[in-house]
Amino acid sequence: MSRVYLDHNASAPLRAEARAAMLSALGVAGNPSSVHAEGRAARAIVERARAQVAVAVGCNAGEVVFTSGATEAASVLSGFGRVEVERTAHDALWAHRRDGDGPGVVALGLANGETGIVGEVPARGGDALLLDVTQAVGRVPFAFSWTEADFAVLSAHKLGGPRGVGALIVRDGVDIAPLQRGGGQEMGRRSGTEDVAGIAGFGGAAEAAVGDLANGVWGRVAKLRDYLEEAIEAAESDTILVGKGVTRLPNTICMVTPGWKGESQVIAMDLAGFAISAGSACSSGKVRENRVLAAMGYDAQAAGSAIRVSLGPATTKDEVARFAAAWSERRKKLRDRAA
Numbered sequence: 001m002s003r004v005y006l007d008h009n010a011s012a013p014l015r016a017e018a019r020a021a022m023l024s025a026l027g028v029a030g031n032p033s034s035v036h037a038e039g040r041a042a043r044a045i046v047e048r049a050r051a052q053v054a055v056a057v058g059c060n061a062g063e064v065v066f067t068s069g070a071t072e073a074a075s076v077l078s079g080f081g082r083v084e085v086e087r088t089a090h091d092a093l094w095a096h097r098r099d100g101d102g103p104g105v106v107a108l109g110l111a112n113g114e115t116g117i118v119g120e121v122p123a124r125g126g127d128a129l130l131l132d133v134t135q136a137v138g139r140v141p142f143a144f145s146w147t148e149a150d151f152a153v154l155s156a157h158k159l160g161g162p163r164g165v166g167a168l169i170v171r172d173g174v175d176i177a178p179l180q181r182g183g184g185q186e187m188g189r190r191s192g193t194e195d196v197a198g199i200a201g202f203g204g205a206a207e208a209a210v211g212d213l214a215n216g217v218w219g220r221v222a223k224l225r226d227y228l229e230e231a232i233e234a235a236e237s238d239t240i241l242v243g244k245g246v247t248r249l250p251n252t253i254c255m256v257t258p259g260w261k262g263e264s265q266v267i268a269m270d271l272a273g274f275a276i277s278a279g280s281a282c283s284s285g286k287v288r289e290n291r292v293l294a295a296m297g298y299d300a301q302a303a304g305s306a307i308r309v310s311l312g313p314a315t316t317k318d319e320v321a322r323f324a325a326a327w328s329e330r331r332k333k334l335r336d337r338a339a
Contacts, residue, residue, distance in 0.1 A: 004319045007275045008158075009113045009135060009252060009310035014201070015160035021049075021204035022162065025197040032194050033185060042196050049203025053167055056159070056206035057133065057152065058143020065168040065179075065189045066199050070134045072179060072190075073153035073168035077130065079177045080105040086119075087295035088112055090132055092153075094291075103128065105150075111136040114292045114308055116252025117243045124148035128174075134158050134166075138209030139218055139249055150174050156198070161205030165198040217313045222250035224311055228320045229253060235328035242293070242306070251311040256293070256302050260334060265307045265327075272326045277308045 005013065025045050030038030032046050046066070054061040067073045071092040077083050081102025085093050086109060093107040104127035111118045113135045121131065130151040136142050138159050144152050152169035156162055170176060170189065178184075182191030212218065229241050232255060242254035257265070262278035269276050278290075290303035298306075309323070 001273060001322070003273045003275065004323060005275045006309045006311060006315070006319075006323060007277050008312040009116075009249075009308065010277055011157045011163060012160040012312055013314075014162065015205045015208050017204040017208040018156075018161045018201035019204075022197045022201040025200035028196065032196060033183070045196055045200050046194050049199045049206075052203035052207045056137055056210050057154065057167075057169055058145050059152075059169050060172060062187075063144070063169050063172055065170055065186045066194060066202075067166045067168055067179065067190055068164055068195075069157075069166035070132065070153040070155040071166075073166050074107070074130070074132070075179055076151055076153075076168055076170075076176055077105060077107055080128065082127075083107060084127070088115075088117075088292045090134070093130070093132055105130055108132070109135070110142065111140065111249050112292060113252075114290070114306075115243045115254040115296075116249035116310075118247045118249060121147045121149070124150070135249060135252075138206070138213055139251065141213070144169050144171075156202035156205055159202075159205040159209045161202040162198045165195060165202045167202070212313055218250040221311050221313065221315065224315060224317060224320050225251060225253055227317065228309065228311075228324055231321070231324035232327070235324070236331050240302070242296070242298075249310075251315075253309045254293075254306060255309065256298065256306045257331065258302060258305050259338075260305055260331065262290075262305055262307050265330075268330045269307075269323070269327060272330070274323050274326060277310070278306065 028042050030042040032039060032042040050064045051061045054064050074092045077096035081100040082104035083096045083098050085097040085107045089109045106127050107130040109132040118140060128150040131149045133142060133152045134154045135158060137154050150171050155166040176189060178188060179190040180192055185191050185194060232239055238258060240256040242256060266276055266278045290306055293303035293306055
């Protein structure tokens with residue numbers, strides 16, 4: 001049987017709409033900062049994508065600054081003397097936390113990529129507010145304009161766009177130091193010639209993601225998530241489904257099975273033809289305690305026994321059923337050997 005990809009929170013497969021937009025853009029020779037016809041054609045591609053991303057994020061097009069990804073976008077935090085970061089936030093935010101003098105900022109994730117738990121967006125206090133919306137945009141209803149946030153960050157590849165492209169959303173009227181200095185591209189906020197093809201793919205993916213959300217695609221995925229959780233619970237009563245019963249992303253399951261290391265589960269399921277994760281892809285290959293689960297109160301043994309299964313728009317019930325059966329079979333063998 002063909003392999004089954006169940007790691008969409010790490011990176012979603014490239015959408016057909018993104019691929020088509022990228023191939024079309026690759027045929028345009030101009031630099032988007034040039035004033036001749038070829039340059040204007042390249043600029044038009046960038047601005048069309050900016051408008052598509054703005055619709056997906058729920059902001060004005062002029063608030064979108066293209067970057068190499070959410071990690072670079074999060075470097076806007078380096079311009080603040082004091083950075084308070086939510087304990088379960090992604091490492092891209094967590095790396096910037098510090099006490100200090102000067103203006104402060106609070107940074108948090110709207111939806112946790114490891115557990116799928118969706119949090120409440122707080123009102124802006126005396127400090128600036130940054131939201132990581134990487135996992136949420138296109139999967140749950142959200143608009144930057146609904147919030148009081150000053151900034152938001154996201155990446156194209158979580159939406160089915162290309163890797164290596166993202167955006168920083170900067171609320172109108174908020175001034176920032178350039179993320180990169182140089183030629184003054186992106187309204188002076190991020191220098192460097194724009195990746196026209198990558199940005200075009202980002203726009204195509206963003207527009208398709210908006211369509212999926214409007215057409216109820218993620219409601220279907222949520223039913224598959226629930227079906228899988230029921231199958232896991234029936235097979236293994238000791239497994240903890242993290243976040244079940246609270247507001248979560250429609251595609252994400254975080255499973256803690258005491259006594260079965262997450263890395264071992266990932267390897268076993270990979271050999272069985274299923275791609276899953278033991279946590280954030282940005283932490284893969286690093287043997288360390290799961291910081292997110294530890295922050296939620298799980299001990300080191302439990303946190304080390306977690307896996308994440310993240311479904312996508314094209315995931316089928318047959319694929320989910322096959323995964324549940326394969327996982328349950330390997331769990332039973334492990335339990336029988338220990339008996």
